[in-house]
Amino acid sequence: xxxxxxxxxxxxxxxxxxxxxxxxxxxxxxxxxxxxxxxxxxxxxxxxxxxxxxxxxxxxxxxxxxxxxxxxxxxxxxxxxxxxxxxx
Numbered sequence: 001x002x003x004x005x006x007x008x009x010x011x012x013x014x015x016x017x018x019x020x021x022x023x024x025x026x027x028x029x030x031x032x033x034x035x036x037x038x039x040x041x042x043x044x045x046x047x048x049x050x051x052x053x054x055x056x057x058x059x060x061x062x063x064x065x066x067x068x069x070x071x072x073x074x075x076x077x078x079x080x081x082x083x084x085x086x087x088x
Contacts, residue, residue, distance in 0.1 A: 009069065016066035023059030026052050 005011055030052035037045040 012066050012069045016063055016070065019059050019062040019066060023056055023063060026055040026059055030056055 005014075030049055033045050033049040033052060036042075037049055
């Protein structure tokens with residue numbers, strides 16, 4: 001089951017949704033740590049802000065990768081109308 005989920009081309013919408021949600025959560029954590037850093041000058045808040053900001057960039061990259069995979073699969077389905085079972 002895990003191998004089927006992790007295979008490229010399978011469940012791309014699910015993977016895109018998971019990475020998108022992770023990016024939103026990481027963005028909220030980055031915003032909190034940046035705001036907290038403005039009021040408290042703790043070193044761990046600055047480190048957390050940087051780490052969460054990098055995580056947002058990574059999750060954005062992954063989300064766009066899965067969106068691209070969904071788009072390329074849809075284009076293949078439109079171009080290859082002789083294989084309707086693949087597109088269903």
